[in-house]
Amino acid sequence: MINKSFTSTRVADGSMMDIWGTWPDEKQGHPAVILLHEAYGLNTYIRSVAERLCMAGYAVFAPDLLHRMGRLVQLPYTSSFAGQPAGEPFTAENVMIDVSATLLLSQSTRHIRQEKIGVLGFGIGGRYAFMANCAFPLAAGISYYGYGIEALAAKSVELQSQHLFFWAGRDAFITAAQVNRIAELNISNGRDFTSVNISYAEHGFHCDERSTYHPLAARQAWMHTLGFLDYLLK
Numbered sequence: 001m002i003n004k005s006f007t008s009t010r011v012a013d014g015s016m017m018d019i020w021g022t023w024p025d026e027k028q029g030h031p032a033v034i035l036l037h038e039a040y041g042l043n044t045y046i047r048s049v050a051e052r053l054c055m056a057g058y059a060v061f062a063p064d065l066l067h068r069m070g071r072l073v074q075l076p077y078t079s080s081f082a083g084q085p086a087g088e089p090f091t092a093e094n095v096m097i098d099v100s101a102t103l104l105l106s107q108s109t110r111h112i113r114q115e116k117i118g119v120l121g122f123g124i125g126g127r128y129a130f131m132a133n134c135a136f137p138l139a140a141g142i143s144y145y146g147y148g149i150e151a152l153a154a155k156s157v158e159l160q161s162q163h164l165f166f167w168a169g170r171d172a173f174i175t176a177a178q179v180n181r182i183a184e185l186n187i188s189n190g191r192d193f194t195s196v197n198i199s200y201a202e203h204g205f206h207c208d209e210r211s212t213y214h215p216l217a218a219r220q221a222w223m224h225t226l227g228f229l230d231y232l233l234k
Contacts (some may be wrong), residue, residue, distance in 0.1 A: 133160055
């Protein structure tokens with residue numbers, strides 16, 4: 001059985017934020033995943049990812065990172081910013097405030113194992129998943145085609161836990177040079193990480209609501225995702 005509901009919480013800047021939560025049951029402690037959406041909002045795709053994680057035994061907390069633009073704003077996948085941050089409210093500072101509030105909520109939820117919380121993000125959410133793993137005491141981090149990570153990769157020295165990166169070999173927004181630079185900095189900083197480059201996939205390959213969806217790439221990445229989370233969080 002999948003339990004699911006919205007919870008509203010006030011974050012540090014005074015704004016109210018909705019968090020979509022899913023959890024298997026309340027009878028035992030579960031590992032948890034903070035799920036960070038793409039620039040398009042907390043949409044049906046992200047909620048479906050939350051349910052898939054829940055079926056695998058994880059409680060999931062997915063914050064509405066666009067809440068400063070309005071409650072539960074959803075943008076079409078045809079939006080022209082194409083994977084980049086959706087305007088001023090979606091800044092790194094604001095998102096870290098939101099992740100902090102989400103982490104506090106997850107840690108205060110009685111059926112959650114506080115020491116077994118990870119973060120997973122897609123697109124720009126993948127960038128913020130990397131930042132969150134550098135800023136908070138998390139047990140695992142995963143970034144799917146995280147836009148803009150190369151500009152922050154020097155921060156990898158601050159990573160709190162192992163990080164898994166997924167890249168698309170045919171990504172129109174993230175170059176091979178950028179991917180290589182991220183790996184080089186992680187290595188030079190002595191961080192434990194895994195980098196998976198799916199040569200035939202495009203940016204957004206995991207999302208079945210996008211034109212770039214690739215079923216095989218999505219399946220391969222998901223199997224790796226669950227194996228990574230199971231090892232570190234269960």
